[in-house]
Amino acid sequence: MLASEIKLALGALALETAAVAVLFQHSTNSWLLLGYFTLHAGASAMMTPGAWLLLPAQYRQPRSLVLGLLFSLCFFIPVLGLLGFFIGVLFAHWWPYLRRDQPYGAVAVPQYEMAKKSTEENRLRIGQVRSQLASAEAPLELRMKALMAIEHVSPRHASSVLRDALSDQADDLRLLAYGMLESKEKKIAARIQQALEDLSVATERAALYAANKQLAELYWELVYQGLAQGDMRQYALEQVRKYSAEALRHHVRDSGLWVISGRMRMLTGDYGGALGSFSTAMVMGLPQSRAEPYLAELAFLQKKYPEVRERMQRIRGESRSQQMALLTDFWGRA
Secondary structure (H helix, E strand, C coil): CHHHHHHHHHHHHHHHHHHHHHHCCCCCCHHHHHHHHHHHHHHHHHHHHHHHHHCCHHHCCCHHHHHHHHHHHHHHCCCHHHHHHHHHHHHHHHHHHHCCCCCCCCCCCCCCCCCCCCHHHHCCCHHHHHHHHHCCCCCHHHHHHHHHHHHHCCHHHHHHHHHHHCCCCCHHHHHHHHHHHHHHHHHHHHHHHHHHHHHHHCCCHHHHHHHHHHHHHHHHHHHHCCCCCCHHHHHHHHHHHHHHHHHHHHCCCCHHHHHHHHHHHHHCCCHHHHHHHHHHHHHCCCCHHHHHHHHHHHHHHCCCHHHHHHHHHHCHHHCCCHHHHHHHHHHHHC
16 A cells, blocks of 8 residues: 555655656747646646545545645645645654653453352343443453353343343344343243143132242243333233232232232322332331332332432431442432
8 A cells, every 4th residue: 555655655756757857848838837736736637546545534525525635725825735645655654663761561361261250259240241341342251251251240131231131232142142042031931931831720719829920920920020022011010900900809818919919009100009018028028128119219200309208318328229329329419
């Protein structure tokens, strides 16, 4: 590429020299002036591509307009314009070699290896996994290992990461994410099928309660993990409503099922029913400290912000997770 630029530049200088020589001829013939402009235009045209290649890539577009501008500079600034571009081409090529200090150097990409530590130490933060997957510069092998490492992340967050990975440009990464999501769905679907079979043969009150409760929990797990989307999500929520009601009919004091019922009602927009379910759960034995986060979320959905602040301040000192501690700290100062 550089050799062709130099050849064009030398050719342009030769034509420009010839054009200047025409001007120094002692003659008043108008054809000499026409010859000068012809040679000068040819020199400008030869220098224009080299000057265009000299520009940074972001300044080369739109190509036709930029080439027209460079030709105009060469044509309307005789001698100095061409000479300046010629010196610029040589300077751009030789300048890096004239610098003695090299502040940057190329290093090999390190190989990623999973640390051989305990399960707790091996767990990656969800933010770290997301940043590695979003990095276009990270090697594919590293991104795939990061995706597989989310088995140590909570199922709800893991499913959201896997769904984001379904739109990745790398085919292998998309296939891996799809396979992991499908595996999760199949495991829960198999358990649902077994629970349906158990329900079909159950005759005693305890067996009916256990089967209905398991079905409510499994369908809720599909929703909670984000495995059910669209119409399937609505279907799963309806199944949660159906089986939790059946299970509570056999054992009304199950506070866990009342909580699931309340969270299901929040997702369907039945805020009054959700409040009733959480209140019943506390009557049936759910500690108020465990119900406060759900009640605060319910108040937030209803835009009752003073109530949200009041409830979050109650659990401010009892936050067990970092995320909840940050939330309570925010609402405590709000």
